[in-house]
Amino acid sequence: MNRGIGLCGSHRTGKTTLAREIAARSGLEFLQTTTSQVFARYGLDPSLQMDFSTRIWIQHKVVEAAESVWQQATGMFVSDRTPIDMMAYTLADIQGTTRVDFSELENYLDHCFSVTNRFFSRLVIIQPAIPLIHEEGKAALNRAYMEHLNVLIKGLCNDERLGCPFSLLPRDILRLDDRILELL
DSSP: OOOEEEEEOOTTSSHHHHHHHHHHHHOOEEEOOOHHHHHHHTTOOTTSOOOHHHHHHHHHHHHHHHHHHHHTOOSSEEESOOHHHHHHHHHHTOOTTOOOOHHHHHHHHHHHHHHHHHHEEEEEEEOSOSOOOOOTTSOOOOHHHHHHHHHHHHHHHTSTTOOSOEEEEOTTOOSHHHHHHHHO
């Protein structure tokens, strides 16, 4: 069933713009995920700290919503997020004093790897590189947090539970046309 190309990376790296343009130029179906809408549906703000049980609960809802999007694919597709991103945000939210149910965390990580392997035949890590421009309603422009997520995503892509290949878009490729040429 894995027939998708998944762009993974921190927020504000151009994943959605890039995925849309790849789809337009290649004929692949573009599938957009709805993370912020899932948080809003349940009255939660993704930028605020949450206790572990709330975070893991909402992250399961985010994965479920994305799965329903990816299941609707009629053929090869490209998506602007993957479960790798979702795992990275979950792990990044765990701080030194966070009380973690490690059994629940491992179950969540295993589930995310399973979903990734089921839907994706290739992943591309989009690293922080493009200029950051403030836009209302978009995620915070915190370069350090974005780099933290980037490191987590690269580590997760090297986990033996991941069953599909991944590549890394070089940081020095900034123009949209050049990024597309690199990926197609």
